[in-house]
Structures are given as C-alpha cells and as structure tokens.
Amino acid sequence: MAPTLLSTPTSTPALAVKPGTSWSDAWQRCLAVAPEAFDDDRVRNLWAATWQREGRALPATSPVDGSPIAGPPRIDAPTAQQAVRAGLDQHRAWRHVPLPERTARVAATLDALTEHRELLALLLVWEIGKPWRLAQADVDRAIDGVRWYVEGIDPMLAGRVPLAGPVSNIASWNYPMSVLVHAMLVQALAGNAVIAKAPTDGGVACLTLACALAVREGLPVTLVSGSGRELSEPLVAAPEIGCVSFVGGRDTGAGIATAVADLGKRHVLEQEGLNTWGVWDFTDWPALTAVVPKLFDYGKQRCTAYPRFVVQRSLFPDFLAAYLPAVRDVRLGHPLAVEHPDDPLPELDFGPLINAAKARELGDQVADAVDRGAVPLHRGTLSAGRFLPGQDTSAYLAPVTLLAPPPSSPLHHAEPFGPVDTIVLVDTEAELLAAMNASNGALVATLSTDDPAVYARLAPQIRAFKVGHGKPRSRGDREELFGGFGHSWRGAFVGGDLLVRAVTDGPDNGRPPGNFPDYHQMP
Template identity: 80%
Template sequence: MAPNRSSIPGPQPTPAATPAPAVPPLTLKPGTSWQDAWRRSLAAAPEAFRDDHVLNLWAGVWQPDGSPLPAASPLDGTPIAGPPRLDADTARHAVRASLDQHRTWRHVPLPERKARITATLDALTEHRELLALLLVWEIGKPWKLARADVDRAIDGVRWYVSEIDRMLTGRTPLPGPVSNIASWNYPMSVLIHAMLVQALAGNAVIAKTPTDGGLSCLTLACALAAREGIPATLVSGSGSELSPALVRSPEIGCVSFVGGRDTGARVATAVADLGKRHILEQEGLNTWGIWNFTDWQSLTPILRKTFDYAKQRCTAYPRFVVQRSAFADFLAAYLPAVRAICFGHPLAVAAPDDPLPELDFGPLINTTKAKELTDLTTEAISRGAVPLHRGTLAEGHFLPSQDTSAYLPPTTLLFPPPSSPLHHAEPFGPIDTIVLVDTEAELLAAMNASNGALVATLSTDDPETYSRLAPQIRAFKVGHGKPRSRGDRDELFGGFGNSWSGAFVGGELLVRAVTEGPPAERLPGNFPDYHLMP
C-alpha cells in the first residue's frame, strides 16, 4: 500500500497547476477579405469597376474621369478604393446630362417604371451579401447591421412599388432631377432607397458619393439600377467643388440632403435663395429623459441597443437627462448595459467555420473621428466632467496586431462642461453624457439643449405626466419609455428647429416631396414662410 504522502517528513512537492487551454488568435473569416469583395465587385459590374478603382456614372455611361483619392478601411487600415473626384465643370456637364435623362424618363409609363425598379430590386437581392460585405469594409458596420441596411432598402422600395399607383394620383414628376447629398452611415437604406423611390415617381436622380465611405457599395447598386434603365447619376467630389452644380444648378428640381448642421445650413441658405424644393435632414442632440420612473428592469436591454453602430446614426441617443433623486437607480440599470457591449473587428473569427460575431459596433468611420472624440473626452474630463464608464481597447474583439486607431470604446460622462461640444452637440460616436436635474423645467431645458432634434424619449410611470411634458420637447418624434426611429413608410418624419428644413417625408409624403400636385398645394414641413401643415 502506498504511504500517505502527507505523513512523510520533509518538504512536499507542489502539485502541478493545470495549464489553461490556449486561446487561438482571431483570424479573418475566409472569403470576406477586401480583395475577395473587390474581385466579386469586378465580376458583378465590370462596367463600373476597373482594375483598382471605380468610375463615375453620368450621361448613362460609366466615365473614366475623376482623380481617385487614396482611402483606407476603418476596420484595420486596409487600402480600399477611393472616390474618383470630379471638378466643378464636369459636374455641371453631369447635371445637364441628367436633365436630358429626366425629360425622357418622366414620360415613361408608370407600369414600365415599376417593372424596371422591380428588376433592380431583384438584382440587389441577388447581390445582397456582396453589398453588405462592401458596407462592412467601407463604413465599418457589423455584419448583421450591414445586411439589415441592404434589406431595409430592398423591402422599403418594394413597398413603394406596391403603393405607388395611389400615391401618384393627380401628381406629376418635378421639372428637373432630384439631387441627393447624403452622409455615409446608411448608403443603402437611406440613399439608394430614396433614389429608387424618386425614380419610381418619375424623376431622374443624381447622387454624390459620401466623402467618408460607401463608394463601392453605392457604385455596385447604381450599376445594377443603370442596367435596368434607371436614369441614375453617381459622382464623387468635394462638397465645395460640386455644390454649385448639385445644389444651385437651375436644372435641379429638388435637393435632398442628409448630414451635419454646418453643411446643411449652407445648403439651406442656397435653396431658400433659389426657391428650390428641398428636404434637409440635419443632426440634433437626441435626448432621453428620466422623470418619476421606476421600471428599471426593462431599461437595461433597451439601453444596450442604443449603442448599435456606435451611435453613428441620426436617431441615436447620446444624452440622458435624469432626475437627481433617481440617479442611483438609473446607474444600476445603465452600467450593466454599457459593460455588456461588444465591439471590435466585424469579420474576425476564432475558427474558419465560426459565424461572424454579433457585435454592437465596429470602428468609427475613420481614425480622425476616433481621435477627435478621444480628445473631446479628455478635454471634458479636464474641465470637470465625471467619467462614469471608460472602456478600453483591451476589451475589443480584434485580429492580432491589427490597426485599431479607428476604434473607440464606450464612454460615459456625467455633467459635460458647458464649454465642451459634448454638452450641446451630437458626438456621432459611442459617448453618452448624463445631466442631472431637479425640476420639470430643468428637465425640459436640458432635453432641448440643441434647438431641435429628430427624436427624443421620456421615461415616466405616469401617462398624464408624459402627455403634459412630451409636447414641450423639441423633437419631431417623442417615445414613451422606448426609442423612436426614423421610419420610412406609413409614418411622417421630419425634425424641429435646426434639425430639419424643407419638406417632411415618410410614406406618401416622400413621394409628394419629389412630385408636383395641385397649384395651391403646400407640402408639410419646415419652410421659411409657413409652419407644419395638418
């Protein structure tokens, strides 16, 4: 019988520790590299993609003009195709050519327009996975959100095809094409969606590719549309160079703009001076108020969802206005949500057969934006803001040694100083700011800090309190305990104050905004000479 080791005198050997299993480094999912996406794009639309660059589309032809700029993916710095920038004179030629297309297209019978748009949607559906992959590389969207962007565009326009006959009763196309200038964050569900609905209504359409991303995805989508005879123009260039043609040209029938307030203000001034039809969606500080509220258990999962796509969307909620007496309970619901957020490289997997990760967000749009927000955070803290949560890149889901300079972990600041842009402007990144208030008047003042917003939410247990306070919040849509979204079918959408100018959209109003009706018709919206119409 073996002796009892513990009874043997002398030093005893230490039992060997069981080594932890080695964690394999993450790798890029096979078949998802930028080179794979580019090869597939070349095969899908060789007329629009050439060697290592894309072409501009105008006068119904893919043109080899323009000076390509270098570009890099926010995912990991991989070089990708950059915009082939046109000069002002060429942009003017493109607009004149679009007017020629418009004069023909506006007389194409509606059944034929519907058939061509439907064929375009079928082609987009066939290339759904490739369009989503391009979005991942070009603007950093996680895979699930990228596919949702593509699907929303396709499904949304199909709905318009089914409803367009009644929407166009008594209406005609505009005198000239619709010019679209949109931000980079939703190339499909905002920009392509709008262009196809505008074309369905009988207009030729022009779009400027966003400077920061979405070029190849938009190029592929427009190539598929152009094959079906849709009169689309897609051009690249700086805003200052192309604005005279895309905004001020007399040929333009309507300007549709989605972007920041500074650029939007310049566009608004131009279209107002010219008396031109316009739809101008601009940023605003969307806020979430907490007042006499107790259902904390329901709040945590909702709060995590507010970080989708790093809050890089027009309906994100970066500001929480909280009743001081409820602050401890709010933190108990909020902090688990922000600590559970997953971010990192959207195409990184542990094994080749693994599905792509379901991340809350990937990178910001570029390294410049990440640095800007990092600097603003540091400055705000140095001036008195209290950091309640600061994530680190070590928590991210990354490839070994990859470039992470475009990534920003989730951050939460209490009481951003009034001198900081984080106090009054939308950060467009994963930064939340919290302000504490003691009275309803303070609550409303804090929720209206940016003179107009697209959405807001008020969480309160008392329906009467909600009904009384909600109309005083300067946001176009106000949710009761739930976030509001843009909406693009049956629901009206617009904004108050500096967040919106011109015609409102949503459902039938999107069609009305880009067509002409009775001579005395006034569109619902924010215009210089009248207020929101019933």
C-alpha cells in the same frame, strides 16, 4: 503512486478574417458582377448612362483595420455640371415613361439588389465599418422599403407629376442603402431622374454596385464623387436641378438651406440634433437596462442615436445601477474576425468609427470635458474587444459616459456621432424640458416615466419630431413619416406618401407639408 498527469491548457485560437470576406474577395466579386463600373484599382463615376473613368481617385483606407480600399474618384465642378446637364436630358425622357414600366424597372432593380445582398453588405462592413448584422439590415431596409412603394405607388401619384428637373441627393456616409439608395429608387419610381454625390468618407463601392444594378434595368441614375465645396454649385444651385435632398450636419446643411431658399428650389434637408432620453418619476429599471446596449448600435453613428440622458436627480443612483452594467456589456471589435473558419460572423454592437480622425476628435473632446469638470462615470477599453493580432485599432473608441459636461464643451450641446454618452441631472420639470431641448430641435426623443399623465403633459413640449414613451424612436420607413423640429430639419417631410409628394408636383402647389422658414405644418 503513479504520477499525476497534468493536462496542457488549450490556448484560444487567434482571431482571423473569415475566409471569403476580405476586401480583396469583395473587390473581385464587384469586378465579376459589374465590370463596367469597376476597374482593377478604382471605381468609376456614372453619368449619361455611361460609366466614366474621369476623376482623380483618392487613396482611402478601411476604418476596420486601416488597410487600403477604393477611394472616391473626385471630379471637378465643370465635369459635375456636365453630369447634371446629362441628368436633365435623362429626366425629360424618363418623366414620360408610363408608371407601369417605371414600376417594373424599379422592381427588377430590387430583385438584382436582393441577389447581391451579401456583397452589398460586405462592402458596407469594409467601407464604413458596420457590423455584419447591421450591414445586412441596411441593405434589407432599402429593398423592403422600396418594395412597399412599388406595391402602393398608384394612389400616391394620383393627380401628381414629376418635377421639372432631376433630384439631387447629397447624403452622409452612414446609411448608403436604407437612406440614400432607398430615396433614389423612390424618386425614380415617381418619375424623376436622380443624381447622387457619393459621400467622401465612405460607401462609394457599395453605391457604385447598387447604381450599376439600377442602370442595367434602365433607371436614370447619375453617381459622382467630389468635394462638397466644389460640387455644391452644380449639385445644389444649378437651374437644371428640380429638388435637393440632403442628409448631414448642420454646418453644411445651413449653407445649402440658404442657397435653396434664395432660389426657391424644392428641398429636403435632414440635419443633426442632440436627441435626448429623459427620466422622470420612473421605476422600470430592467426595461432601461435592456435597451441601453441597443442604443449603442453602430457606435451611435446615426441621426437617431441617443447620446444624452436627462435624469431626475433623486433617481440618479437607481439610474446608474441600471445603466452601468448594461454599458459594460456593449460588444465591439473587428466585424469580420472569427476564431475558426466555419464560425459565424460575430454579433457586435459596433465596430470602428468612420475613421481614425473621428476617434481622435472624440477622444480629445472627452479629455477636454473632463479637464473642465465633467465626471467620467464609465470608460471602456479596447482590451475587451475582438481584434486581430497586431491589428490597427486607431479608428476604434470604447464607450464613454460623462456626467455634467461643461457648457463650453461640444459634448454639452452637439451630437457627438460616436459612442459617448453624457448625463445631465435636473430637479424640476422645467429643467428637464430645457435640458432635453438644448440643441434647438431634434429628430427623436424619449421620455421614461411611469405616469401616463406626466408623459402626455411633457411630451408635446419636447422639441423633437418623434417622442417615445420609454422606448427609442427610429427614423422609420414605409408608411411612417419623418422630419424634424428647429434646426434639425429644413424643407419637406418624408416617409409614406410624403416622400412621393416631396419629389412631385400636385395640388399642394409646390409646398408639401414640412418645416419651412415661413411655413410650419404637421401633416
């Protein structure tokens, strides 16, 4: 009998960064597109319509794999004050530019952003760890959202005028395009010069490229980097500033809220809150299973993430049967890793957290909560992720789910801003509402219940600006307004014409609809 020939198993090729998507590739493209804004080894600050080399460039690493990338070129408070004064000069000229010309310049900026869409998205991957699909969506939402304003701005500005001074923008790192650049372009469209502080934790190169494209079209944009503590005085309290727009945590937001209240300054302060998903008298478990992986987009590093489930105790077995298989299917890994050069970039739910320090912090909080009595229901491992051979994975954290975090744990009352879910069991509707309102105000919430009457009765008692019925709510854009209750928001609401009203003066006498200490009005 002839010998049997055994085939040699084919090994799976090692993953590698897709050709043309390395940080070096992205940086060289930035130098080619906007040489005025990028040096060989650093980005520049921007004020008085000029790209300035002033500032101490700090070292930075990518959360994706720990490799060196461009860090923010920090300036000091006196230099920032100089930039603010230049911004006021720009504002005084820009506010008199006719609306048709402003509209044309913003539209031209959008065309330029569209032309360089993929480069902007690639910078977001390296700087803040967004998977390719979500990075592209961030860029697209900025462009599409501002186009909506360009096409409908005339009636929004009827009877309204720009503010007396430029708008100062201080935003978190997680949505540089769809939140920060979007707001800046609408503010400029409404007749204001705009000043922005680049987030310390990431996104400076993406913002620099976007601002370079805007300045080329004649928009009055200022972009500076520096520590929040040092730049707070010029960017918040300076008399030249007409409005402060802030997106970030409650601790920093509280200090800004006090400062702007004392000064009587226009403000929009979007702050964190513990967004919750309640489950009561519910049976459509396939619907819940389908939505769970989507709730892990970008590792829950967003203001509208849902890290807390409040579940009717009698439904807990059914909830787990629907939830656990879904959370086990969440995909994470290196956003640019492929097996073959021609492969498309991977479809991931999330990549790294913003940095290794955040991953360690959350890991420590999870360990401490378990030590104090929380029950670990799910602990993912990085071994199931897509990573390069020998890659630095210190900024990555696999999904974790804890039952009943102790009241002493930050995971009980605060937003984790990472892929950690907590579950609280309740027996009565009163307990449900108390648990869903644990953070004294949130941006979004959802209640899953089969009975429309139950939803109609309970939803108004949930302290969130938007409450979904069995579906997640988002920040929204275009015509959809956005705000928050309690400590999750201070100042004017935004979205639709309210974003324009927040940065202009008109018949509302400086008090547009919003969440103010002495004024509560839903538009």
